[in-house]
Amino acid sequence: MSFKKVTTGNHAVSYAVWSSRVQVISAYPITPQTQIVELLSEIVAEGQLDAIFINVESEHSAMAACIGAAATGARAFTATSAQGLALMHEMLHWAAGARLPIVLANVNRAMAPPWSVWTDQNDALAQRDTGWMQIYNESNQEVYDSVIIGYKVAEQVRLPFMTVLDAFVLSHTSEPVEILTQEEVDEFLPPREFDPKFYSIDLNDPRGYGLLTMPSDYYEFRYKVQIAHEKALEVYKREVELFAEIFGRKYGVFEEFMLDDADYVLVTSATLTSDAKYAVKKLREKGIKIGVLKMRLFRPFPFEDIRRVLGDRKKVAVIDRNIGFGHHGIFYQEIKSALYPLEKRPPVFGYIIGIGGRDVTPADIEDIVDDMLKREEMTEIIWKGVRL
Amino acid sequence: MATKKARTLRDLARMKRALAPGHRACAGCPFPVILKILMSATDDPLVIANATGCMEVTSTIFPYTAWPVPWIHNAFENAAATISGVESAYKALKRRGKIKTEKEIKFIAIGGDGGTYDIGLQSLSGAIERGHDFLYILYNNEGYMNTGIQRSSATPMYASTTTSPAGKVIPGKLQWRKEITDIMIAHQAKYVAQASPSHWVDFMKKVQKALETKGPTFINVISPCQPGWNYPPDMSIELARLAVESKYWILYEYRSDANNGLGGYKINYRPRKEVSIVEFLKPQRRYRHILDRPELIKDIEDHIRRNWERLERLEKELPLEE
Numbered sequence A: 001m002s003f004k005k006v007t008t009g010n011h012a013v014s015y016a017v018w019s020s021r022v023q024v025i026s027a028y029p030i031t032p033q034t035q036i037v038e039l040l041s042e043i044v045a046e047g048q049l050d051a052i053f054i055n056v057e058s059e060h061s062a063m064a065a066c067i068g069a070a071a072t073g074a075r076a077f078t079a080t081s082a083q084g085l086a087l088m089h090e091m092l093h094w095a096a097g098a099r100l101p102i103v104l105a106n107v108n109r110a111m112a113p114p115w116s117v118w119t120d121q122n123d124a125l126a127q128r129d130t131g132w133m134q135i136y137n138e139s140n141q142e143v144y145d146s147v148i149i150g151y152k153v154a155e156q157v158r159l160p161f162m163t164v165l166d167a168f169v170l171s172h173t174s175e176p177v178e179i180l181t182q183e184e185v186d187e188f189l190p191p192r193e194f195d196p197k198f199y200s201i202d203l204n205d206p207r208g209y210g211l212l213t214m215p216s217d218y219y220e221f222r223y224k225v226q227i228a229h230e231k232a233l234e235v236y237k238r239e240v241e242l243f244a245e246i247f248g249r250k251y252g253v254f255e256e257f258m259l260d261d262a263d264y265v266l267v268t269s270a271t272l273t274s275d276a277k278y279a280v281k282k283l284r285e286k287g288i289k290i291g292v293l294k295m296r297l298f299r300p301f302p303f304e305d306i307r308r309v310l311g312d313r314k315k316v317a318v319i320d321r322n323i324g325f326g327h328h329g330i331f332y333q334e335i336k337s338a339l340y341p342l343e344k345r346p347p348v349f350g351y352i353i354g355i356g357g358r359d360v361t362p363a364d365i366e367d368i369v370d371d372m373l374k375r376e377e378m379t380e381i382i383w384k385g386v387r388l
Numbered sequence B: 001m002a003t004k005k006a007r008t009l010r011d012l013a014r015m016k017r018a019l020a021p022g023h024r025a026c027a028g029c030p031f032p033v034i035l036k037i038l039m040s041a042t043d044d045p046l047v048i049a050n051a052t053g054c055m056e057v058t059s060t061i062f063p064y065t066a067w068p069v070p071w072i073h074n075a076f077e078n079a080a081a082t083i084s085g086v087e088s089a090y091k092a093l094k095r096r097g098k099i100k101t102e103k104e105i106k107f108i109a110i111g112g113d114g115g116t117y118d119i120g121l122q123s124l125s126g127a128i129e130r131g132h133d134f135l136y137i138l139y140n141n142e143g144y145m146n147t148g149i150q151r152s153s154a155t156p157m158y159a160s161t162t163t164s165p166a167g168k169v170i171p172g173k174l175q176w177r178k179e180i181t182d183i184m185i186a187h188q189a190k191y192v193a194q195a196s197p198s199h200w201v202d203f204m205k206k207v208q209k210a211l212e213t214k215g216p217t218f219i220n221v222i223s224p225c226q227p228g229w230n231y232p233p234d235m236s237i238e239l240a241r242l243a244v245e246s247k248y249w250i251l252y253e254y255r256s257d258a259n260n261g262l263g264g265y266k267i268n269y270r271p272r273k274e275v276s277i278v279e280f281l282k283p284q285r286r287y288r289h290i291l292d293r294p295e296l297i298k299d300i301e302d303h304i305r306r307n308w309e310r311l312e313r314l315e316k317e318l319p320l321e322e
Helices: A009-019 A034-045 A059-072 A082-097 A140-157 A182-188 A215-247 A272-285 A303-310 A330-339 A362-374 B009-014 B031-040 B054-059 B079-095 B114-118 B121-130 B180-186 B197-212 B226-230 B233-245 B277-281 B285-290 B294-317
Strands: A003-008 A024-027 A052-055 A076-080 A103-108 A133-136 A161-166 A174-179 A254-257 A264-269 A290-295 A297-299 A315-320 A348-352 B046-050 B106-112 B135-140 B191-195 B217-222 B252-255 B264-267
Touching: A003 A009, A009 A034, A009 A103, A009 A140, A009 A161, A009 A174, A024 A034, A024 A059, A024 B079, A034 A052, A034 A076, A052 B079, A059 A076, A059 A082, A059 B079, A059 B121, A076 A082, A082 A215, A103 A140, A133 A140, A133 A215, A140 A161, A140 A174, A140 A182, A140 A215, A182 A215, A215 A297, A254 A272, A254 A303, A264 A272, A264 A303, A264 A330, A264 A362, A272 A290, A272 A362, A303 A330, A315 A330, A315 A362, A330 A348, A348 A362, B009 B031, B031 B054, B031 B135, B031 B197, B046 B054, B046 B079, B054 B106, B079 B106, B079 B121, B106 B114, B106 B121, B114 B121, B114 B135, B121 B135, B121 B180, B135 B197, B180 B191, B180 B217, B191 B197, B197 B217, B197 B233, B217 B233, B226 B233, B226 B285, B233 B277, B264 B294, B277 B294
Parallel strands: A024 A052, A024 A076, A076 A103, A103 A161, A133 A161, A264 A290, A264 A315, A315 A348, B046 B106, B106 B135, B135 B217, B191 B217
Antiparallel strands: A003 A174, A133 A297, A254 A290, B191 B252, B252 B264
């Protein structure tokens, strides 16, 4: 039987990696991720998980070793944050281009300078175009489940999967998490089967990986990565349904909160969603018909679902804990682009908040809603709470 | 290990495991020879990680590969990190009974000097320190030849390259080559050696010793580069031989467990007659600007003598007995 454990987001990742019977872990310490790999080191040292832990000398090598391991046919995992993820950037392209189903947990942390260890999303969102799937989590339960779902999807579509959790708000905060038994996880995610056909150690049919490819062929490799992402959207939807059938927890490409009759929608992601939900409940008491759409799956991007849910609302406010410099908040950009093909579409307002771990409260969200309700014309960008 | 016996060039020519014809290495490039010696040294299955460089670019052009063994290229600076992952996955899968082979697979990472002395030094250091069971082969052509002959930290003093050009004021590169073989010895890699394709029996034995050793091992092989060193394409092996005969390139080996763990050195080849460094420098146009500069040639001679004397002292103090 599964059991409840009060645990941090970081340790929820470690338990999920254990549950997923990962075979090779390769990682380098960085705040606020370090606890993930500390606990994994213990689990491996105690013999509870039959995996090899490679203590690499950098995040670049962490991903390089994961690529070597996954290309050999092992289930591979790493975790990182911010500067570490940025150092890995080159290898993120390699992992996706080589079509390897690696899972990475990134604890969202603001990029330096100035130096910060607190949360925002620029580290992960800057990896948007590397070819990785990305999912954003609101709770430690989601964090735990998303690793397991991540491997299930990644191994079918042969794309790497990044699960993202907020620094400290999730990584170091304890919540009750339902930990599944090995038998339960095995039913959903069987141990990885070794398939020499696709991976490199086939001594009888030796192959080369990472070849020089001329313009006459390269283009199609990129096309196939895109097609894999399109397929991944379907596979993800199927797998979360299966997950819900078995374990009772239902995840969509996004979560809809009080949306049924909502005229106004707040689009959020990650932990500030909890503040938004709280604020929305209060605003509902005042008679404002408002709800929350919490983005989960960021890549592949669920265009159709976004259009279906947001298309005929009165107004939409997108709340970004990130900034695409010289442009807008990144979720804001994406939501606008998804709605553009619709003939009739709501005005969409983009709010920036909480960068570098600045606290976001329900009162801040209420202010955003007040502001949105007053506005008629769309504007470029709205910064919330800048102190100059 | 089933050790193949190749004592003569005729034996070597008959060895089957080599790059397939059709690769695009330059005329006269010695790395196909180096790879043939490497892969002929053992019957054991091999899995190879190759850093970005001319070997990678010329031997695997999609959809073809010239390699007769499983091969992975995963960027420039991380061949050692990549093989760490491959070797670890192999161990993890093997102990679960998922990979079945009669013989032990041997893992080899190969990089050029740019991918080893410079951009890949950190990942190599990490992989050696962690003690993965693999052999690192450095094919050392003394520069970034794939990108068009730029200086690396393996480029020798006074060599002219496109980023250390010989000019009216500056006579080519102004630094000595960093001694990466010493750096590997300082890591206490189990077995460390320098080799040359001109002395192929010695090289083959070193590969065999390295592959028989459990843990990380390292061989630094000189690989003359026709366009980079700029000499007639039929002279590659001859230049490698002159490098050894002039003591420019010392054939030696080191074992970290010799002398009760103090380590042991052995110079494998002592030139019988003195060969002037000028014989080695003269055919290479990268040195043409110093041939009439005896004071610069003397610098090189002094450096060679210091290196030789230092190694002889180490060998005397800490001999490696067979």
